Amino acid sequence: MLSKVKSVSLKGLEEIDVIVEIDISRGLPSFNIVGLPDEAVQESRERVRSAIKNAGFEFPLHRITVNLAPAEVRKAGSVYDLPIAIGILTATEVIHSPDAVNKFHFAGELSLDGGIRKISGALPMAIGLSEKKAHFVLPFDNKDEVEVISGIDAYPVKHLNEVVEFLNGDRSIAPSHQTISDKLKEGGEFEFDFSDVKGQFQAKRALEIAAAGGHNVVMMGSPGCGKTLLARRLPTILPPLSEEEAIQVTQIYSVAGLLRDGIITERPFRSPHHTSSSVSIIGGGRIPKPGEISLAHNGVLFLDELPEFRRDVLEVLRQPLEDGFVTISRAKETITYPSRFMLIAAMNPCPCGWYGDPVHQCSCSVYDIKRYRNKISGPLWDRFDIQIELPRLLPEEMAGQTGGETSKEIRKRVVNARKMQNERYKGTGIFSNAQLTPKLMKEFIPLGSEERSFMVNASERLGLTGRGFDRILRVARTIADLDLSKEVKLPHIAEAMQYRIDLSII
Ligand SMILES: [Zn+2]
16 A cells, blocks of 8 residues: 655745655555655654554554655655554555545654654744645644635644544544734833943944944943843843734744744843854754854844854854854755844953953953954944944943933934835845945945045045945944934934044053
8 A cells, every 4th residue: 555645844944845655565564754864764663653552553564665845855764654654554454545645745853652743843834834725734833823824724733533533534633824914013011121221322222323223233331231131131122023023033943943832022132151152143954054144043143252263164154144044054955044133242342351440450451452452353343333332331420320311212212214215225136224235335325525525534634444434334324323313414323433442552
């Protein structure tokens, strides 16, 4: 008896159809699976065998061969437990109608008692299947993440028995649907607020500009000045996720196996430790998983103690920062994950942390400080449109009661500035000022003669490189947007020039 069951695989976030073929023939009892990585085969066989028996069905004492096709598609093991079990039960005619089976795609891990367990990647699988107008039988615990996808009929199931009854027409399961918009309306609840942080008004202003234009920020200051407190609050002033963005973020968490309850409605904030490997930051592994830069997609990647990160890790960040996606090459395939994030970094001014502090004495030599700062390459430093030094808080600021505006108030201005950018960049393929290329800048930031000569003078005086010049213009564009001004004027440029640190000046 031969049976065929449709299932799915993923290449990055792209869904690929897999056919599970099961042949049961006379001969000594055996159970072989081909087309799966070796280490996954053994476990899958045990789970399928136990699940079928414990669900109350007979496991055939014949020669069973399972083939997962196409062979060249990489397959993660446990997703195929359910389709393999369905195939065996169809071949042994426990499930009467192969035509009924053929209507669906199946994915699910089995537990030994026949229960069906949550899988990774259900959302991108469902999105791919929805484009094919396919019907998808999947674990009940994956229901919350896929039910917002329109155009797919998803049938959530908890136990193998349920699936058999369903396919035999003895039970009905309603496909599950929900709309995403209710979940997104306020952009999530945050436990932090900008008004919790006392003082540091210049840094707060800089972060508002960064949020408004999508600019990367580096903050330099002594320990305890509030760098981490401020970075953590950045997602609270970013615009709420759009429906499309929320689905993109959720897909990545789904593939990474990090999804807890349904669709993600808040912008992600990731803060990997400085000892992290490049694989954990960029992504990869035997079955390539998204790294921190993709988990931060549409959100914030915070690198605290920037110079302490391994230099090779920092250097591999540059390309994805530019492209908005990352390509991971493995032996047999190349996978792409999105990685458009805001990079926020924090660093001390010197190894001991107290260089420039009016109270603490710095114990570092000039050589130590230079070596510390040299860990960050010029090209990486240039990726930070906004560079700010945070002063030690004055005693009256520490004692002050007020932290200033709430995140909600700041976010209103950010949202308005983003609206101006959305209109301006319609059809150009970019969404924010941070993404402006030199060519686009000519078109979108026309300067008056006064502004132009001010910029030229300043860049001579400050010894700006071409990249430094562009960085100031991009930030000035955002400051003008926050001002709801169509043109970039002198005060906008003058303010933008303040967000700049020359690392070589010690
Ligand atoms: Zn020092």
